[in-house]
Amino acid sequence: MTQKATFYHAGCPVCVSAEQGLAHALNPAAYNVEIVHLGEAPNRIAEAEAAGVKSVPALVIEGQPYHINFGASLADVKSAA
Amino acid sequence: MTQKATFYHAGCPVCVSAEQGLAHALNPAAYNVEIVHLGEAPNRIAEAEAAGVKSVPALVIEGQPYHINFGASLADVKSAA
Numbered sequence: 046m047t048q049k050a051t052f053y054h055a056g057c058p059v060c061v062s063a064e065q066g067l068a069h070a071l072n073p074a075a076y077n078v079e080i081v082h083l084g085e086a087p088n089r090i091a092e093a094e095a096a097g098v099k100s101v102p103a104l105v106i107e108g109q110p111y112h113i114n115f116g117a118s119l120a121d122v123k124s125a126a
Numbered sequence: 127m128t129q130k131a132t133f134y135h136a137g138c139p140v141c142v143s144a145e146q147g148l149a150h151a152l153n154p155a156a157y158n159v160e161i162v163h164l165g166e167a168p169n170r171i172a173e174a175e176a177a178g179v180k181s182v183p184a185l186v187i188e189g190q191p192y193h194i195n196f197g198a199s200l201a202d203v204k205s206a207a
Contacts, residue, residue, distance in 0.1 A: 050151070062190065063192060066187050066188065066190050066192065067185070067187065067192050070131070070152050070153055070156065070157060070187060071151050071152060071153060072151055072152060072153040072154060072155075073153060074153075075151065087133050098137060104148070105145065106147050108144065108153065111144060111147065111148050111195060111197075112194065112195050112196075113192050113193070113194060114191075114192060114193050115131050115193075121207060
């Protein structure tokens with residue numbers, strides 16, 4: 046059975062690096078990874094925020110937010126959306 | 127063939143959460159994950175620094191550092207070591 050992992054990003058260079066290096070490195074037998082571009086899907090921003098995401102890129106695994114390096118704050122993503 | 131991933135931490139609560147939630151979530155078929163506690167192995171601090179690690183917890187995958195949330199700066203780990 047796979048668990049849900051969501052990778053939130055905003056298309057920034059730091060985001061792309063984290064997606065390729067880390068989001069795709071998760072165990073495919075254990076995690077079903079969804080990639081969400083908050084710039085293209087601003088309707089998902091509230092959900093990211095509710096999960097505790099403060100900046101992108103971030104991975105939410107089993108409800109726990111893990112901020113990976115720093116690309117942009119969620120506030121900046123919101124104001125650009 | 128597995129690639130090397132190194133998870134550097136300092137035993138802090140943020141580190142423990144990231145180790146359990148993220149370091150152990152990597153694909154075991156692709157990554158050989160080494161866990162390094164810099165408080166217990168201060169001789170590894172220089173290596174983490176050389177890889178670009180600025181704070182712990184951090185994962186270095188294929189030479190790329192990914193800082194995960196924020197537990198402590200490497201400077202604080204050094205001064206405590």
